[in-house]
Amino acid sequence: MYPDIIALGIPVMIGCVVVEFLHDLRQKVRNFRLNATVSNISCGILEQATGFISKGLFIALYAWLYEHARLATIQDAWWVFLLLIVAVDLVFYFFHRFSHRCSFLWAGHMVHHEVEEFNLTVALRRSVMQEFTIIWVYLPFALFGFSPGAFFLVFAAHNLYQFLIHTSYLPEFRTFGLVFNTPHHHEVHHCRNACYIDKNFAGVFIVWDKLFGTFTAQTEKPVFGVAQLTSTLNPVKAQVTTLAAVFAEAGRRQGWRDKLHALFGPPDYLGVHGQDPVHRPKFDPAIPGPQFGLAITLFLLLVVGTTLYRNYESAFDLAEKIAVLGGIGGVLFLIGNLLDARGLLPVLAWTRRSGG
Numbered sequence: 001m002y003p004d005i006i007a008l009g010i011p012v013m014i015g016c017v018v019v020e021f022l023h024d025l026r027q028k029v030r031n032f033r034l035n036a037t038v039s040n041i042s043c044g045i046l047e048q049a050t051g052f053i054s055k056g057l058f059i060a061l062y063a064w065l066y067e068h069a070r071l072a073t074i075q076d077a078w079w080v081f082l083l084l085i086v087a088v089d090l091v092f093y094f095f096h097r098f099s100h101r102c103s104f105l106w107a108g109h110m111v112h113h114e115v116e117e118f119n120l121t122v123a124l125r126r127s128v129m130q131e132f133t134i135i136w137v138y139l140p141f142a143l144f145g146f147s148p149g150a151f152f153l154v155f156a157a158h159n160l161y162q163f164l165i166h167t168s169y170l171p172e173f174r175t176f177g178l179v180f181n182t183p184h185h186h187e188v189h190h191c192r193n194a195c196y197i198d199k200n201f202a203g204v205f206i207v208w209d210k211l212f213g214t215f216t217a218q219t220e221k222p223v224f225g226v227a228q229l230t231s232t233l234n235p236v237k238a239q240v241t242t243l244a245a246v247f248a249e250a251g252r253r254q255g256w257r258d259k260l261h262a263l264f265g266p267p268d269y270l271g272v273h274g275q276d277p278v279h280r281p282k283f284d285p286a287i288p289g290p291q292f293g294l295a296i297t298l299f300l301l302l303v304v305g306t307t308l309y310r311n312y313e314s315a316f317d318l319a320e321k322i323a324v325l326g327g328i329g330g331v332l333f334l335i336g337n338l339l340d341a342r343g344l345l346p347v348l349a350w351t352r353r354s355g356g
Contacts, residue, residue: 002153009160016164017120023169024119031168033284035233035292035339037121038299042235042332043111044124045306047131049328052313052321054131061135062151065142072145084146084154085204088138092158093208095137096201099130103267107243108133114238116225116282118190123166128239161204166190181206184218191222192277223278227271230283234336236329245270285341295338302331 024031074080099105108129115122141151165186172184181202189200199216202208209215232238249269250262262269271277287295309316309324316324337343 002149004156005153005160006156009163013120013160013163020120020167020169031117031119032121033117033282034296035284035287036115036117037119038295038335039233039235039238039339040115040121040125041303042299042335043238044126045302046235046239046329046332047126047128048310049306049325050128050131054128054135057132058135058138059148059152061139062142063148065139066145066148069143070145071143074145074147076147076150080146080150081154084141084150085158087141088151088154088158089202089204090208091137092203093201093205093212095134096203097198097212097214099133100198100201101266102264103246103249103270104243104263105130105133106267106270107246110226110228110242111238113190113226114228114230116230118166118168118187118222118224120163120166122190123163129243158203177206179207180204185209185215187222187224188216188218190224192225192227193220193223194278195219196222197227225277225282227277229280232336233283233285233339234333236333236336238336242270285339287339287341291338291341291343295335298331298335298338302328302335 021032021037096109099109108127111127111130112122112125115125138151138155142148161181165181165183167183168187170183173180173182176182177185181200181204185200185202185206188196191197196216199214200206200209201214206215228242232241246263246267250259253259253262306328313321
């Protein structure tokens with residue numbers, strides 16, 4: 001049994017975010033916007049709240065395949081962990097690359113990309129949908145005979161490494177960056193500059209991009225975000241907005257071939273044509289002070305409540321977990337409406353309609 005390094009790493013991650021935020025204030029760069037930061041962390045809260053479904057399914061499927069269908073048994077050893085680190089990252093590279101070129105997968109992955117800053121809280125901006133779609137590419141490791149303990153330890157370490165590369169405040173690490181992914185390389189991946197789109201997909205090893213022709217160095221000032229317009233800071237809406245647009249496009253098209261192309265072909269049609277994505281203003285709604293104060297208050301209460309819940313989650317049965325998920329989702333939707341400067345009226349109107 002190996003330690004839960006994600007749980008052990010949480011205090012370190014929180015500390016890193018605080019240090020980066022304070023450094024940003026000192027430098028007066030304003031690489032943090034409070035409304036976007038709340039939105040990023042809120043997406044992470046929603047992803048964690050659904051983890052009993054996605055992570056539970058992942059662990060159950062992997063364990064079942066390992067116990068009942070593995071083709072070999074690979075005993076844990078130091079070289080096995082090295083092999084897993086390389087293999088997991090290679091699989092991630094291709095899944096990540098395909099997620100940018102398949103509209104259905106992009107609908108999930110776009111959640112992580114649409115924010116228009118680059119800081120450590122962006123790493124926490126997770127997609128609920130992607131937590132389910134990524135499972136399937138890793139299940140073959142169970143068939144090959146890699147133990148669940150070894151695989152999930154490496155998988156967790158892989159996620160922790162990617163958290164650390166979501167910052168603009170570390171040096172370039174030129175020598176280290178010849179082989180490994182660095183924040184300097186990953187900045188490129190989060191840009192909407194035309195020369196940077198669909199580049200630098202690696203998780204840990206940047207050599208994959210160099211081998212497969214998707215690497216580019218920084219040649220102009222990075223502008224973060226995506227080509228399509230960012231239209232919400234609501235963490236719940238962000239999970240479904242692009243997916244709805246993909247299905248709507250498939251519905252508009254004639255013939256099954258065109259419909260399937262809309263679903264699984266490139267997502268280029270989602271971009272805003274005729275506009276310069278580099279020079280457009282950020283999505284930054286003007287929020288009245290009391291409304292913003294309410295959003296921050298609800299957010300802080302939710303962070304405390306979710307932390308307590310996660311500590312005692314194992315004591316809850318399935319029905320209770322689903323009820324808690326519904327409550328967390330409802331509060332996040334309300335916070336998102338406040339961040340979008342929509343206030344409470346849309347929520348109250350929906351509640352009245354639902355109540356008949």
